Amino acid sequence: MPLCAGTLPSTKQMLSTRPQSINAPAFSKAHSSFYQVLRASCTRGNARTLIVQATDRTVMIGLAADSGCGKSTFMRRMIGVFGGSPHAPEGGNPESNTLLSDMATVICLDDYHCLDRTGRKEKGVTALDPKAQDFELMYEQAKAIKEGKSIDKPIYNHVSGLLDPAETIKPPKIMVLEGLHPFYDERVRDLYDFKIYLDISDEVKFAWKIQRDMKERGHSLESIKASIEARRPDFEAYIDPQKKHADVIIQVLPTQLIPDEKEGKVLRVRFIQKEGVNFFKPTFLFDEGSTISWIPCGRKLTCSFPGIKFFYGPDTYYGEEVSILEMDGQFDKIEELIYVESHLSNTSAKFYGEITQQMLKNSQFPGSTNGTGLFQTIVGLKIREVYEAVVETTVKSAV
Numbered sequence: 001m002p003l004c005a006g007t008l009p010s011t012k013q014m015l016s017t018r019p020q021s022i023n024a025p026a027f028s029k030a031h032s033s034f035y036q037v038l039r040a041s042c043t044r045g046n047a048r049t050l051i052v053q054a055t056d057r058t059v060m061i062g063l064a065a066d067s068g069c070g071k072s073t074f075m076r077r078m079i080g081v082f083g084g085s086p087h088a089p090e091g092g093n094p095e096s097n098t099l100l101s102d103m104a105t106v107i108c109l110d111d112y113h114c115l116d117r118t119g120r121k122e123k124g125v126t127a128l129d130p131k132a133q134d135f136e137l138m139y140e141q142a143k144a145i146k147e148g149k150s151i152d153k154p155i156y157n158h159v160s161g162l163l164d165p166a167e168t169i170k171p172p173k174i175m176v177l178e179g180l181h182p183f184y185d186e187r188v189r190d191l192y193d194f195k196i197y198l199d200i201s202d203e204v205k206f207a208w209k210i211q212r213d214m215k216e217r218g219h220s221l222e223s224i225k226a227s228i229e230a231r232r233p234d235f236e237a238y239i240d241p242q243k244k245h246a247d248v249i250i251q252v253l254p255t256q257l258i259p260d261e262k263e264g265k266v267l268r269v270r271f272i273q274k275e276g277v278n279f280f281k282p283t284f285l286f287d288e289g290s291t292i293s294w295i296p297c298g299r300k301l302t303c304s305f306p307g308i309k310f311f312y313g314p315d316t317y318y319g320e321e322v323s324i325l326e327m328d329g330q331f332d333k334i335e336e337l338i339y340v341e342s343h344l345s346n347t348s349a350k351f352y353g354e355i356t357q358q359m360l361k362n363s364q365f366p367g368s369t370n371g372t373g374l375f376q377t378i379v380g381l382k383i384r385e386v387y388e389a390v391v392e393t394t395v396k397s398a399v
């Protein structure tokens, strides 16, 4: 017999009640906010089950970029928004590329290479070539995860260059597929709730690669140049075109504040945001839809040479309406970012100062004093908002 809202237990009672059987799902704090939605229309028995099932729907996020373009750094920022520390699967293959955290699991699409290093060499293809990628398996497994099923996913071992035995991945609340081809196959593309592309210009990519591969991995300047050149044709043919499918693009270019600066030390970062994307409201500066150029007051935002400049305005990108928020230059003190934050709207922050708080928490990550860190942090908040909106919609349709 249906119960009226007043007769259903309170959220506090729900939290303290044990499930009626071992297999019944537990009601946790994470479900509380959705309980109100159901309280008016559910019987005691099915309320718990419906809420838990609805909030257990996996939200799919795609992150595309070339290798060495800051995907790992971005993932660490995103996971920081949800809390909990990222870790590799325990007790498994030490060369696993998977990252687990309380809310999110990040899968690296290199695991869907169907040709190992020798195979690619024999066939004369690079890892960027779709021929080296098993899209059939990628689609089947991404779909299974979205349907709440566990998968046994292969592991591409970056040390040996071989495909290792599979690891089991359980469906998380948020699944991120990151790598070279997340939006290449139309079937996989249609599974995402939100799509991100990190678009790093050649000059900056080169500077970052030198920093990592020369200083940290002992590669020579010549070999880094040669590897970038060898990848370029396939990058242009197969990776770069995927950016037109993304909902947001973080484009990283050399600064325009210093003439002919090509070293990639000072960056101009553009946050390209599509209009009309489900559950996503573009962030704006001062006044939505206006075109604004802003040089913040130097007393409120300390910046050494060459200073800092913001831009915001509407534009088109591959024929679609977008709004662009741009930051050229860098600031000196992260805590002063609160001044910039106070002029931004639709940031998806839960409280005033959350962006600055996140930036301070991750101050040791590269890009913490420029637009890469700022926009990656905002995208992390956007992912949280998309997640919450998808879950709420699922709960409502369950009701």
Ligand SMILES: Nc1ncnc2c1ncn2[C@@H]1O[C@H](COP(=O)(O)OP(=O)(O)OP(=O)(O)O)[C@@H](O)[C@H]1O
Residues within 6 Å of the ligand: 065, 066, 067, 068, 069, 070, 071, 072, 073, 074, 208, 209, 211, 212, 366, 367, 368, 372, 373
């Ligand atoms: N925002 C940034 N500002 C400056 N340098 C950065 C930034 N993001 C990344 N880097 C540099 O680029 C290098 C690669 O970054 P990261 O490991 O995050 O990229 P990746 O895309 O995950 O690489 P891969 O796919 O090869 O594992 C880092 O070592 C760092 O030096």
Ligand SMILES: O=C(CO)[C@H](O)[C@H](O)COP(=O)(O)O
Residues within 6 Å of the ligand: 066, 067, 110, 117, 127, 128, 157, 158, 159, 161, 179, 180
């Ligand atoms: O682009 C890459 C990763 O994003 C790698 O180059 C690709 O996975 C091939 O691996 P390896 O360098 O081990 O041969």
